[in-house]
Amino acid sequence: MRLQLKQKSILPGFGLALGFTVLYLSLLVLIPLSATFLKASSLSGQQFWHIVSSHRAVASYKLSFGASGIAATINLFFGLIVAWVLVRYNFPGKRLFDSLVDLPFALPTAVAGIALTTIYAPNGWMGRFLAPLGIQTAYSRLGVVIALTFTGLPFVVRTVQPVLEDLDKEVEEAAASLGADRWQTIIKVLLPAVLPAALTGFSMAFARAVGEYGSVVFISGNMPLKTEITPLLIITKLEQYDYAGATAIAVVMLVASFALLLTINLLQAWSGGRLKRAHANELPETAEFEAAR
């Protein structure tokens, strides 16, 4: 296996590059994370379980993962549309809109949180119209979803955009001339091509949302059992000098996030593989060419 990997590359330096990668990832990710596990291991199994399965902790997991899932799904759907519009159409101000997409990346999350709260509070621009309809946005779970949707916006757009740009318009035209109707073109030609990228974007938006703290604490109202996200619970425990309790919850978040991301990555690899196989069947010449190469 290793031999094969080596042969594929024309440039030397596999060992060095791999060594560097492992060192870099260890310093940045693995060592700090293992410190978390170490700190949590000062608790006995029973204590650990008592903390992580408490009523309040479970309510916060449900909110954090649930709201992040909803936000990432919204971003997946609308992100695809935004990417499509930005790639396929020309209109005045296109560059401006294109840069707007990145704004949630650059904006400090606290600023985003305060801005969203100002708008959606019962006396805010949007809130004052929604409140009479009985829709409470700020200081409710809906507020959490709004904040997470905002911070996750760029991910799907930015992962799908380059794939769409690479996808020739001729492919759609070919599909149409071969008798596919519009829906078939979208579902059978376009979607399979962008699906792996869209899934990557989805998982990034999801991961970002699960870890998001700054923007949410302003808009959520922070009510334990109702609108308290898991990162806030961790901070709350720290403020009470309960370091072990905080790391216990952090470990649960880490493991859950890692499991979810791994699943999504596998899903993405599977959909990517399926795409390649489909292509290989349709275009035997290309497949042969690639095999020869």
Next chain:
Amino acid sequence: MIRKVCFFVAILGASLLGFGQRVTLLNVSYDPTRELFQDYNAAFAKYWKVKTGQDVTIQQSHGGSSKQARAVIDGLDADIVTLALAYDIDAIADKAHLLPSNWQSRLPNNSSPYTSTIIFLVRKGNPKKIKDWDDLIRPGVSVITPNPKTSGGARWNYLAAWGYALRKSGGDESKARDFVSKLFANVPVLDSGARGSTTTFVERGMGDVLIAWENEALLGANELGKERFEIVVPSTSILCEPSVSVVDRVVDKKGTRATAQAYLEYLYSPEGQEIAAKRYYRPRSAAVLKKYAAQFPNVKLFTIADIAGDWKQAQAKHFADGGIFDQVYSANQ
């Protein structure tokens, strides 16, 4: 020529060594003391320069009280801590052993040079007719206060309510528990800190009444606009005693003990007391309090010792995980 240069270098060196004696202190404090210490630091620097010829620069750090204590525990080199409650300084003594556990007995008045109390801020005209603690548990009254588990200031709010109910019922704890339970059922947003709650009440228009420290409420009402808010003073409330201490390990390492000690002692001087009073903290000095009596409303005050023992006991009973606050809060859901 070379001689001249040597001469200048010598002069420069001497001036650097002799006159440039500059001490830097870091005062780690909590949120609403910004304005107080801005004034006080300038006054102390002047006083210290006259007294010793030494220049002193005081750096300030502000934030939630517990968060600040945690930063000191985690290694922030604070010469002085001036926090919202003794429990946070106890934590520094217990967890990091940076100062002895009897720190509170080292300065007068339990190491608390200025005090405050808990009062209410309501909207102009007091539309919900809020007059005393009992009005806060009426159905339909929305109360804004931060989460006592994360905010040191909010623990005083909670204990003020607890103390009111406990004393009114003649010491019946189940009545007091019932009272705080009803009170927190009326709270729609639990911010993590006191400044956050003020923003929620003032800027977002949430709630009918904000439970606040007197110094914050007076500052708020006088500076945010008297035309929008009114202060309501309850019949009784708690005496809030923010605590101060030198951090022994840090001052001994940096060699700043004398200056840091003087910094805290000067807080008890007439000048220090007057600056505290100007920033709406109640001074300990009877003379200064008399001078500023007009700005401090008359409230019957009880201390934490009257209703909950000391901070360690209060923390364990009320605010620890599974404590009374958690119990009444879960029961409300």
